[in-house]
Amino acid sequence: MKKPAVGRPALDRDLAHLPAELRWREWMGRVEVVIFAAGEPVPRQILTGLVGDGCNLDLLIDDIRAELQPRPFDIVPVAGGAWQYRTRPAFADVIAAAAIVRQAAELPELDGLALITVAYHQPVTRAEVGRILGKDIPREVFARLRALDLIGPGPRSPSPGAPYTFVTTDRFLTVYGLETLHDLPDIERLRDAGLLSNEDVLADLLPPDDDPDHAGVDDEDDDN
Secondary structure, three states: OOOOOOOOOOOOOOOOOOOHHHHHHHHHHHHHHHHHHOOOOEEHHHHHOOOOOOOOHHHHHHHHHHHHOOOOEEEEEEOOOEEEEEEOHHHHHHHHHHOOOOOOOOOOHHHHHHHHHHHHHOOEOHHHHHHHHOOOOOHHHHHHHHHOOOEEEOOOOOOOOOOOOEEEOHHHHHHOOOOOHHHOOOHHHHHHOOOOOOHHHHHOOOOOOOOHHHOOOOOOOOOO
8 A cells, every 4th residue: 555645734725615805814824823833034935835826925914914013023024035923122121121032142242343344334354344343353253153144255355365255144134133134223223132232332333434543453364
C-alpha cells in the first residue's frame, strides 16, 4: 500500500464554495493568524499562498488593520515586503514598566552610534564612520554588529586601498520595525528605541564632513 505523502496539509486557497463575504473573512483570519503566530516577519509570498489568486493581499491586510485600530497592537510592514505584529508606540511605557520585554537590540553606546552612522551613510567604511563620530571605532564594534546580522559587507570603496564598506541588513530593518531605509526614524525615535541615551552624543551624532575637529581619524585599514 502506498503511504500518504508527508508534508504540509493541502489548503483550499480559493474557497469557491463560500459566498464572497465569508470567503474574504476566512482569508482575513488565515493571514492574521499566521502573522500572529510567527516569531519573525512573514514574507508576502507566504501570505499569498494562504489566499486565492484573485485576492488583493494589500486590501485584505488593510481590512485586518482597520479592525485592529482600537487594539494596542497592529500589523506593520517591515523589511521590504514582510508583515509582523507590533505593539503600538503609545504603549511602550506600559511595556517597559511591566519589564516583560527586552529591547530588540540592547547595544553598547558605541555600537549603537556606529550602527546608526552606517544606517544613515551607507555604504561607509570603518574609517569614515570614525571621522563622522570623531573617534576611532575598533574593529570589534563592527564584528559584534555583524555577528548580530545588523550590518554586512558592502561594495569596495573607491578610495585608495579599496577598503570594505558596510551596509545594514534586512535583519536591521526587521529589528527596528522598518519597511525600507526610507523609513529611518528621527533622533527622538532612535532614543525611544534604546539606541541613544546621551544628549551630548546626540548633538554630535552626524557632524558635518568638513568639521575640523574630526579630521584626525586615519583613512586606513582594509575594514575587514
